[in-house]
Amino acid sequence: MGRYWRIFREFFRACFVEELEYRSEFLSNLLSSFFGIGIAILTVKIFFYQTDQLGGWTYADVLVLLGVFNTLRGLIDFALRPNMPRLLEHIRKGTLDYILTKPVDSMFYVSFRHLMFWRLIDVLLGLGVIGYGLVQQHYMPSLLDVAMFVISIGSSFVLIYALWMMLMTTSFWVIRIDDLSFIFDSFFETARFPSGMYRGWLRIILTYVLPAAVITNMPALSLLGRWNVVTTAVSVGIAGFFLWLSHRFWRFALRSYTSASS
Template identity: 70%
Template sequence: MRRYWRIFKEFFRTCLLEELEYRSEFIGNLFSSLFGIIVSILMVQIFFYQTDELGGWAYADVLILLGIFNTLQGLVDFALRPNMPRLLLHIRMGTLDYVLTKPVDSMFFVSLRHLVFWRLIDVLLGIGLLVYGLVQKHFLPSLLDVGFFFVSIFAALLIIYSLWMLLMTTAFWVIRMDDLSFLFNSFFETTRFPITMYKGWLRMALTYVLPAAFLTFTPASSLIGKWDGGTTVASLIVAIIFFWLARRFWKFALANYTSASS
């Protein structure tokens, strides 16, 4: 584990140095992120012009959930999204061979080699919106609430990573991945709002088929004192299962991989 932490720190340092070469882009990216989160807040306000609750959640609660969504989205765009198109290029050009010969786990390498630091702005803005929502709600989470929140966030990140890796791995067979990216983005967008606002089969699918409920709804519920120990444990179990599936699928893909350079 220490070895992989040192490798990640080297990835971090290298990518940071590369991005600092284009400092002028930071201001533009900052305004882009600010505009995005302002539009999201305005969208929520439009809903609340017509109602006092959204899926049983008050305005401040939805702001907290939106802050968690923005934080997770920032982390995905920081560490995962930059690497997916590169995996497809590796497979097409045969350069995945060089990855496989390195003395490091290939799944780790292709997942985290490239980082986009300006996306951390979205993480900071998400945390700020989360805190603002708590202030609007006049609620101070207890230590137990915070503990369940961090467990739920860890499970959410592991689920997102596993789903993303499952999609990335299909690059061994799928030539075009734009449609798969759209599919993941569409799924992730459903977590922008409380899962309770969805009705019927869609709510069942997002809860029991696709684990959307565990991504933002469970962490937000934990932070505002509506946590359920059983749900938190279930989110961890689901996260471990999806990670195991992603790992097994990656191993299967490598076993059937034929180098483009051979």
């Protein structure tokens, strides 16, 4: 684990130096992020002009949920989005050969080699919206609540990574699909809203089959004092299982890879 942490630090340093060459873009990206979160809050406000609850969640609760969603999206755009679409290009062009020859796990390398630092702005804005929602709720999370929140949001990130990685790994067989990421984005957007607003078979799918609805709901409920240690431990187990499954699927897919040299 220590070895991979050192490798990630090198990725971090190299990408940070690279982004410093384009500092003029930082301000425009900052304004774009502020505009985006402002529109999202306004949309939630419009919903609550017509109702007092949304899927059993109050306005303050949904603000916390929105903050969690924005935080996770910032982490995804920082670490995952710059890398996942590149996998398709590596397979098409045969440049995956160079990665497979490196003395490091290939799935780790293709997942975290490129980082987009300005997207961390969204993480900070998301945490700010969470704080605003808690103030509106007049609720102060306990240390246990905060601990469960950190564990839950970490589990959610791992689960998102595992599911997206399995989706992108199918490009070993269906390389003509140009934007598998669009499928993931459509899936992740469902996590913006409370799981209680979904009904029937859609709620079953988004809760038990493709657990998009619980990805953001878990951390939000943790901060609101409506989660417990047992369910937090279960979420860690689920995330760990899907991470293991995604790695096994990756190893299986590599058997179908035809390198540029073969």
